[in-house]
Amino acid sequence: MAFQEIALNMGPQHPSTHGVLRLKLNVDNEVVRALEPVIGYLHRGMEKLWESQTYVQIIPLTDRLDYLAALSNNLAYVLAVEKLMGLEIPKRAQYIRVILVELQRLASHLAWLGFMANDVGAMSVLLYSFEDREDILDIFEAYVGARLTVHGMRIGGVPFDLDDRVIGMIRGALDGLPKKIADIEKLLNDNRIWLHRTRGVGAISRDDALAFGLTGPTLRATGVAWDIRRDIPYSSYEDFDFDVPVRHNGDVNDRYLVRMDEIRQSLRIVRQALDRLPDGEHLVKVPRSLKIPPGEVFHTIEAPKGELGFYIKSNGTDKPERVKMKSPSFINLQSLERMSKGNLFSDVVGILGSLDIVLGEIDK
């Protein structure tokens, strides 16, 4: 009996579309024939909004882009503004930024791990990884008072110096996390069902990945060793010794493995930064009403989800004329159709999960 192709709408209200994403699917029984992501349900007009805000006022708004990695958004924006101003940041502030952003990467990857595992049915992992993520959110809470939308960067540095209590908490997390992560890996790495659901699923070739402009762990899982932290260092990343994890199959399992390795590398970076934390200022004074001479700038960082860039055009006033954001999730999501076509319907959920998208960043 031949099945008729049916159109199936996944979302915007659906348990596993990671927010308000709608997928228009054409399925032939269980096999996906066509897929189209429909975005924009979370559009808040961020880029336009920024044109009416001062440079300083924009920083807390960037928290709401990739809300699982607020500090990374902060950093990308702040670095772009500082580059435009030609501002030199004290070494201590740069190190604290690295510590915060790497902790944020840990938090983001752990949240991803939970969602991803939940998408393929391993629901306990969600709770375990969120419990581990809690350690990091507690650090943020102790540092700036917020947990999710952390407003932890300022133009010219970071809002507070790291005090002993926060440093103690970070060291505690550094000591505890490797064991906890190893426990989670024990549940998944050699699990036959997990391997069935991830190995060879949603594979994308190296060339396709580059053509799509994929970045972040999704790109590194296809065998391209491209990491802005290492290749175009910013914020003193050149001081630290870390590896760029690379896998070669480009499937869901490789994306998982790359992220798990990145978690370990991030722990390494944080440990080095804490050990070598230089003395000095954590914030340089910048004028309260910040007027930036006309010019334009583009700066990217390696955010947990991929390359996050800000283009800022200044017209000499205290508000930017135009801000454009290059969001990694937006670009990575485009490859979903290529990865899902011909796969089974249930794999779409796993592949979508493996891309690690956040709709706040896609819809802006």
Added chain:
Amino acid sequence: MTGLTLLFDVLIPGLKIAAVILYPMTMVIVMIWMERRVVAFIQGRLGPNRVGFQGILQPVADAMKLFFKEDIIPRQADRFLFNLAPVLVMVSSLLAFCFIPLGESFEIKGYAIELWIAQSPVGLLLVLGLSSIGVFGIIFGGWASNSKYPLMGALRSVVQVLSYEIPLGMTALTVVFFSRSMDLVAIVNNQKDAKVWFGFLLPASFLVFWISGIAETNRAPFDLPEAESELVAGYHTEYSGMKFAFFYIAEYAHMVLVSSLVVILFFGGWLPPFPNVKALAFLHGLPGFAWYLIKIMFFLYLYIWIRGTLPRYRFDVLIKLVWKWLIPLAVLNFVIVALAWYLL
């Protein structure tokens, strides 16, 4: 004397009929509570612990809530089948409990009381048959909703239940070889006479039966028909209120049924363990029903444990598993047991 006879002839069957409905229901309540608590502990949470002692009344509170909820029937649904489906699912799993012996029979004033409603020479066949009628409820529910997610859930369910019934039946048959009867009471009594539970004689049968049983009840890791991350809630996505509760209760009742079958076929039903060890004779002090409960609780706990640990299978792998592994294994097992029985 006639009064007493009347009492036994009318009251006792009446009580038993009430029990066959109340017993699965009670087990379902305990099971829902246990599942939520145990999964919570596995995941480092507390789970429901407010309503009643340790939250034991939480399922009752949930049922009350569902009872008062609006009953929505989608406009495009086939009303007759839509309403029939939950009933069918519920009735089939409750009816099967008529044949499940809960304990050994005992006598009060010379009147034998049996802890089962019906004893049939083909009891095993009837239970398996009745429990698979439930799949019609799933198909009807998925089809009548006139919605895509329930339909896909129902399609998956049909394929899954039909496939897994083959190894289930094949392995149940190996037990029949030993017991020479399909009567569930006789099967237990045979294990008593043999002084060994069939599960130890037929480990392969037990394993295949248990795995197929999990798949048959649509539970993790085989819970594809209601795979939350893809199909929202699967075949009962469009159901609300008490009709949804029927599906929910039936699923748990089905789990209790499959666990009961495993215990009866492979682990001696109500028999106490270690009948041969003199030092452990005190174990016989517990009534048979208690032993039966302890055993099925163990298997029900396994259900929860597995759910808390494993990811979900994908559809094609699930079907590959049954056709490439479980069915050949079941057939091989069947042939070996048959040969062994014939030659020895």
